[in-house]
Amino acid sequence: MLWQMLEALASLAKAAYTxxxxxxxxxxxxxxxxxxxxxAAWRLMQETHPSFVFLxxxxxxxIVLYGTGTQGVGSAEFKDVPVKVxxxxxxxxxxxxxxxGVLWQSxxxxxxxxxxxxxxxxxxxxxxxxxxxxxxxRIAAKSPDGRQLHLLAKSDTVEIVTPMAYFSDKLRVCVExxxxxxxxxxxxxxxxxxxxxxxxxxEYGEQVSQVATGDLPLTAAxxxxxxxxxxxxxQTAFSPQ
Amino acid sequence: MTSFxxxxxxxxxxxxxxxGMILVLLLADRAQAxxxxxxxxxxxxxxxxxxxxxxxxxxxxxxxxxxxENWRANLPGLMKELDLLSEQGKISSWSxxxxxxxxxxxxxxxxxxxxxxxxxxxxxxxxxxRIIRLLVWASRGEDRxxxxxxxxxLANVVDNTTLxxxxxxxxxxxxxINGRANLLGVAVAVGSYAYKENVDAITTTLSxxxxxxxxxxxxxxxxxxxxxxxxxxxxxxxGSVPLPSDLAQYCKSYDYEKPLQ
Numbered sequence: 001m002l003w004q005m006l007e008a009l010a011s012l013a014k015a016a017y018t019x020x021x022x023x024x025x026x027x028x029x030x031x032x033x034x035x036x037x038x039x040a041a042w043r044l045m046q047e048t049h050p051s052f053v054f055l056x057x058x059x060x061x062x063i064v065l066y067g068t069g070t071q072g073v074g075s076a077e078f079k080d081v082p083v084k085v086x087x088x089x090x091x092x093x094x095x096x097x098x099x100x101g102v103l104w105q106s107x108x109x110x111x112x113x114x115x116x117x118x119x120x121x122x123x124x125x126x127x128x129x130x131x132x133x134x135x136x137x138r139i140a141a142k143s144p145d146g147r148q149l150h151l152l153a154k155s156d157t158v159e160i161v162t163p164m165a166y167f168s169d170k171l172r173v174c175v176e177x178x179x180x181x182x183x184x185x186x187x188x189x190x191x192x193x194x195x196x197x198x199x200x201x202x203e204y205g206e207q208v209s210q211v212a213t214g215d216l217p218l219t220a221a222x223x224x225x226x227x228x229x230x231x232x233x234x235q236t237a238f239s240p241q
Numbered sequence: 242m243t244s245f246x247x248x249x250x251x252x253x254x255x256x257x258x259x260x261g262m263i264l265v266l267l268l269a270d271r272a273q274a275x276x277x278x279x280x281x282x283x284x285x286x287x288x289x290x291x292x293x294x295x296x297x298x299x300x301x302x303x304x305x306x307x308x309x310e311n312w313r314a315n316l317p318g319l320m321k322e323l324d325l326l327s328e329q330g331k332i333s334s335w336s337x338x339x340x341x342x343x344x345x346x347x348x349x350x351x352x353x354x355x356x357x358x359x360x361x362x363x364x365x366x367x368x369x370x371r372i373i374r375l376l377v378w379a380s381r382g383e384d385r386x387x388x389x390x391x392x393x394x395l396a397n398v399v400d401n402t403t404l405x406x407x408x409x410x411x412x413x414x415x416x417x418i419n420g421r422a423n424l425l426g427v428a429v430a431v432g433s434y435a436y437k438e439n440v441d442a443i444t445t446t447l448s449x450x451x452x453x454x455x456x457x458x459x460x461x462x463x464x465x466x467x468x469x470x471x472x473x474x475x476x477x478x479x480g481s482v483p484l485p486s487d488l489a490q491y492c493k494s495y496d497y498e499k500p501l502q
Binding site: 240 | 302305306352354358365419430462469
């Protein structure tokens, strides 16, 4: 009895496994897989390099076409030269739809590839000491990978231009602040976490499409304590209450 | 001939000595004049201070930035203004605008002192007991911004010449926790180079402070500062040396029994 039940279960499992394997060869599977790639390309469009998005889209489209066109195959002979032509069933229609889409949305598609030349603007405000004029400080900004970034110091804000191949949600920019006399005034977190926000083209200049705002990591300069004869003395950490 | 030559030599030496003395006196006078000139308030500072006092936030920020830019010329004027404010009586009776103005002044002075190392000697050269007393009162006052700014300034400028004003307030049993912690922190900064009179005063002050806080709670920070100050005073590089005459103006024979001013 038990043996028969096990045999029945084994044959059921074998049949299910065969059906399962067969599914991966069906057009529906390829259509779904292709759609998955296309969905991934759409989701990653804003935060991934456009060339990668392009690859995902092309791959997704190819797989969808493969899934829809597995039936149509034809062959012919031209002057004793055999030529085989494979024509996808719905591929022609889909290609037409995508071709029309490319023409219709050409400007936006162009924008996708134009991101390689875009810039993000990081605006850091002085919330620590409103009396201090930031133009009197020596300020340097770097990306986390060590690249020097261009910046413009204004009285109350510092604007840092970051060339971006693509925009993820978050970013970090590291800032180093010194007084005119060379005293460090960088706060404890020189690389504040920031978040990009989309802005209208032209609001901050033609090529700036994203802006991130935050607080400048500024702290008070540490004075060099001296004695009555102006000789440097043992420094003390003093936090008034 | 010989005697004539000797007489000429003697006259020449006398003349050289006289000229030398005159030059020394002139140079000393000039140095004194320069020192007092360095502590004078310039006309521009006075105008900027008037603008800052009567103007809005923007005017104050603009004035502060002008003060930072030319701090050497402006610091004495800012100190003079604090000196004038000290004539307004107790800080607790000041008007809101006076408090705001004092906070502004101390904010500017604090930044000047922290950014420019040479500002501390200038402040010490131009200060007086009224300014220090005002800052000590403000460091133990109720207004938080003014208290923080004043304590910051004192921690940088108080030395052997003015430490006694700080220690006198620390002996006051009615001082609040924040004020006590601030003034102890200020005294810690001087402890490592305090002269004998000040080391003795620190020791006496600390025993009085310990007595005062014996029955108080929430004094962990105070206890820490007391240990730090006692340790620094004990190993002070000048601990066994009496105050030199040029530093003895206020603290050589300070009367800690007189009422606080």
